[in-house]
Every structure is written in C-alpha cells, then in structure tokens.
Amino acid sequence: VLDTQIQFSSIIGFNKQETVKLLNDYGLTKYLPCLRNNYDGYKFFHDDIFCPWDVLNFVAKNYLHVQNRTEQYIRAENFWNNSTSSNALKGYVNYLSSNVNTQLQDLVDGKNIEVAVNDAMNYDDLRWHHPEDFFSLLIHTGYLTCLGFTPDGKYLLRIPNKEILECFKKNIQDNFDDTVVSGHENKAVKIAASFLNGDAETAENELSLLLQSYISIRDFASKSKKENLYQGFLSGILANCGSFISEYRSNSEAGDGYLDFSFKE
Known part of the structure; x- marks a missing residue:
C-alpha cells in the first residue's frame, strides 16, 4: 500500500471513473x-x-x-467494520506514549499527521511494539492512508473517510485512550516504581494480576525450579520499563551469594 510503482496503484480498488x-x-x-x-479517500501513489x-x-x-x-x-x-481484525493493533496497548495518543486524537479531529513508518515491517517486528510499526499496521489494515512524504522522509497520514473514522473511534481510539503509556501508567513501570518506593502491597497486587492473566499451572510442569520461571517472568516485565530504570542485573553476584535482580531509577 506504500508502493510508488505506477502500474500497481490503480488495481487495488476502484478509481472515480470505475x-x-x-x-x-x-x-x-x-x-x-x-x-x-x-468510501473514498484512499491514496495509492x-x-x-x-x-x-x-x-x-x-x-x-x-x-x-x-x-x-x-x-x-x-x-x-x-x-x-466487520471485515478486518484489530487484534494485532490491540497488542500495542500499554506500549504507546502519550505523544502517540495525541496523534490519534489529531487523526480523529480530521488532521493529517507526520510520522515515521516502518515500510519493511514484518510480523517478527511486532513484538518490539515500536510506534513506527503501529502506524504501519494502521496503514496496512486500512485505517489510514498515505498522502505523501515530508522532506525529512516522514509519512503524511490521515483517516480516509467517514466510515473509517467511525471504525477508528470504535476499534482504535477507545482501546488506547485509557491504557496509553504515560509515566507510571505502564504496568511494568508501576511495578518497578513500587519496588523502588518499598511499596510491597502495590507490587504484590500488580504482579498477582499479571500472573493470573499470563501464567498457567502447566508452566510449572517441568523439573526446573518454579523460581526459574518466576525470575524470567519478572525479568520480562522489567524489560518493558524502557528508560525508567537503568543498570538492570539478574542473578548477579553480590556479597556471599547471588541477588535475584537489581536496578536503579
């Protein structure tokens, strides 16, 4: 959908004459x-x-x-509305910044936005939850269309028409408004902050919710210690803290033994 080859641009849908x-x-x-x-408004080259x-x-x-x-x-x-799935997009909940949320609102308000897009994205990239992959998904799933390019190589994007605006509000904006990452709203950051502040109750509550959602009793059905799974699970959570924490260490030597993990704010 981002191809600039003239021979492909008119075979994706119906032009005005058709x-x-x-x-x-x-x-x-x-x-x-x-x-x-x-139903109009898509731009292909x-x-x-x-x-x-x-x-x-x-x-x-x-x-x-x-x-x-x-x-x-x-x-x-x-x-x-019922011809596409938003599951891959919903995987970005809790990973997007407040700046992206502002851009989503600009789109709903009928404005164009300028963003970097990964035009070579593949499904292996989705696990990193980068904003440029999120916008690439919005383009390839039909929520946005590309109007052109800025001098610095960014893409000029907009919602193509009234029908898609309705779908965008229902399937995209409503899912991200209440879960956008902003400071301590990210669950990983919230857990890390509770460790740093000595807030055991918050840490326990947040970790319990995540364990109930993502860990099964079958995950412990191995000869390895249960602690190993929990250690890896917690490391995965803290890996999503971004720049909120630094100098993260897991099972590193300390004193007469090994600490579970350590990090600084």
Whole structure:
C-alpha cells in the first residue's frame, strides 16, 4: 500500500471513473457524493481510490431498493467494520506514549499527521511494539492512508473517510485512550516504581494480576525450579520499563551469594 510503482496503484480498488460507471449501470448515479464521503479517500501513489468492498456491497444491497422503488431506505452502511481484525493493533496497548495518543486524537479531529513508518515491517517486528510499526499496521489494515512524504522522509497520514473514522473511534481510539503509556501508567513501570518506593502491597497486587492473566499451572510442569520461571517472568516485565530504570542485573553476584535482580531509577 506504500508502493510508488505506477502500474500497481490503480488495481487495488476502484478509481472515480470505475465507480461512476458501476453506479450508472445500476441506476445509482446520484449517490456518488454519498460514496465519496463514506468510501473514498484512499491514496495509492497518485491515484484516489474507493474501497471496492464497500462500493460492491453498497451497489448489491441498494440496487434492490431501486428495483423495488424503495429508494428512501438507501444509505451508506458501514460494511468495513466487520471485515478486518484489530487484534494485532490491540497488542500495542500499554506500549504507546502519550505523544502517540495525541496523534490519534489529531487523526480523529480530521488532521493529517507526520510520522515515521516502518515500510519493511514484518510480523517478527511486532513484538518490539515500536510506534513506527503501529502506524504501519494502521496503514496496512486500512485505517489510514498515505498522502505523501515530508522532506525529512516522514509519512503524511490521515483517516480516509467517514466510515473509517467511525471504525477508528470504535476499534482504535477507545482501546488506547485509557491504557496509553504515560509515566507510571505502564504496568511494568508501576511495578518497578513500587519496588523502588518499598511499596510491597502495590507490587504484590500488580504482579498477582499479571500472573493470573499470563501464567498457567502447566508452566510449572517441568523439573526446573518454579523460581526459574518466576525470575524470567519478572525479568520480562522489567524489560518493558524502557528508560525508567537503568543498570538492570539478574542473578548477579553480590556479597556471599547471588541477588535475584537489581536496578536503579
């Protein structure tokens, strides 16, 4: 979807001429403005493209109203919402910064945003939860379209139309508004902060919730010590603290033995 090869840009969906012809063939010509507002807006290199899934569904459903003289019931439904999954995007909950949340709000407000995008992203990259991969996912899943590039190589992005705006609010913004990483809102940071502050109750409560969500009794079904699994689990949590902690050490030598872990703020 970010390719700049001219020969590919017009085969991804319907351009204006193709959409007009389709509407003409089925007696729906006067509904072109409706389709523009709801299903148009995608940009593939230099071509403006209508979403073919939406256009075909609109024609298939509303042609019957033309035949039955019930055109008063014709409307632009949201055909796109149930055609895609947001599971990969939801994996970024608790990893995105407040700056990304601001950018999401700008998109909902109808603004364009300038961001770095990983145009060579693959699914192995998703585990790192980088913002550029998040925006790349939004593009490839159809939530955003690319209008062009800035002089410094960033991508100029926007929400393409009213239908996608509705889906964006429901599937993306609502999931990230209450869980965005900002200071101690990140659970990993919250746990690390409780260790640093000697707040055993908070540490216990937060760790218990994570253990109940992610650890099964079967995870202990091995000959290795249960402590080993817990040590690795806790190290994985603290690895998500980013720059909040420094000098992290696990099972390092200290005094007459080995400490479980240590770090500084």
